[in-house]
Amino acid sequence: MDKTRILVTGGTGYIGSHTAVELINAGYSVVIIDNLSNSNREVLDGIEAITGTRPDFVEGDCTDFDTLKKLFADYPGIKGIINFAASKAVGESVQKPLLYYRNNLTTLINLLDLMGPNGVRGIVFSSSCTVYGEPDQNPVTEDTPTKKATSPYGNTKQISEDIIRDTVASGAPFSAILLRYFNPVGAHPSALIGELPNGVPQNLIPYLTQTAIGVRPMLSVFGNDYPTPDGTCIRDFINVVDLAKAHVTAVERIVEDKCDEPVEVFNLGTGNGVSVLELINTFEEATGVPVPHKFAPRREGDITQVWADPTRANKVLGWKADTPLAETMLSAWRWQQRLRERGIM
Numbered sequence: 001m002d003k004t005r006i007l008v009t010g011g012t013g014y015i016g017s018h019t020a021v022e023l024i025n026a027g028y029s030v031v032i033i034d035n036l037s038n039s040n041r042e043v044l045d046g047i048e049a050i051t052g053t054r055p056d057f058v059e060g061d062c063t064d065f066d067t068l069k070k071l072f073a074d075y076p077g078i079k080g081i082i083n084f085a086a087s088k089a090v091g092e093s094v095q096k097p098l099l100y101y102r103n104n105l106t107t108l109i110n111l112l113d114l115m116g117p118n119g120v121r122g123i124v125f126s127s128s129c130t131v132y133g134e135p136d137q138n139p140v141t142e143d144t145p146t147k148k149a150t151s152p153y154g155n156t157k158q159i160s161e162d163i164i165r166d167t168v169a170s171g172a173p174f175s176a177i178l179l180r181y182f183n184p185v186g187a188h189p190s191a192l193i194g195e196l197p198n199g200v201p202q203n204l205i206p207y208l209t210q211t212a213i214g215v216r217p218m219l220s221v222f223g224n225d226y227p228t229p230d231g232t233c234i235r236d237f238i239n240v241v242d243l244a245k246a247h248v249t250a251v252e253r254i255v256e257d258k259c260d261e262p263v264e265v266f267n268l269g270t271g272n273g274v275s276v277l278e279l280i281n282t283f284e285e286a287t288g289v290p291v292p293h294k295f296a297p298r299r300e301g302d303i304t305q306v307w308a309d310p311t312r313a314n315k316v317l318g319w320k321a322d323t324p325l326a327e328t329m330l331s332a333w334r335w336q337q338r339l340r341e342r343g344i345m
Helices: 014-025 043-051 065-074 090-095 097-115 152-169 204-213 240-255 276-287 311-317 325-341
Strands: 005-009 029-034 056-059 078-083 122-128 175-181 183-185 219-222 237-239 263-268 293-296
Touching (some): 014 078, 029 065, 065 097, 090 097, 090 152, 097 122, 122 240, 152 263, 183 240, 183 325, 219 276, 240 263, 276 325
């Protein structure tokens, strides 16, 4: 029997590559498209080493409609899409808003345009807890009101959710699941894939591990005067493999027509708030490696504190993020060590 074909946009990126692994392990046929702007082709080797299967790969930009149109022609029968093809750093989005609006919104619109004519049953959208803005109380549920975004990145996620809802409500012949991530961290336990952004990292953990191994001299903690117990921001840090498994459950729900609503929303988090300083301490305790760090001024666009109530995902998807944070930090460190062994970082 032919395997169900799933398109993973941005699939050589951090979350995309881990999700490709879990999809292949679950028996799906995976097609990846990525422009390699924040990843590299060698990730495919890692996916193949873990699963024994090399996913089909198209090097291309999802903002180019003709490139996507050709992909659907070359790989017929795609039943579901998981969209990771988005720029994702809060701080960078404040500096480069047009890059974020152009990339994140055009990609989504192109995909939605092509889904109906190509018989795609639905899309799993990579959303974010940033849609909640600065919440009045924590943890946040899916029914917590969204607020004005504090960054262009967060705004692209809010707008994207609206675009998807409006498109489905217009009578489009597909469904959608919006997965609102909290803060993905860690690496695959094999240390064969992990987070490796091009250039200077825009996200906390790769900067932290690169500092711990000596590539960066110092980790900057942005703000120590927030109204939190230790003055640093609080987030819900979720293991990337746990996160990836939720996407498999979501896409299965779509292709098997199990959705209760045309558009469903799920928070993906642990339900625990952890401060930046607590995260650094957990890394140091798990690895025995010190992380030189200093306090820096607050970064524009950052939210004080947010963490998830993942009850709906636990009950409806039958999914739970249960990897201990110390184990997650150790996986990130093993990935960094492997990069050093390979002469990459």
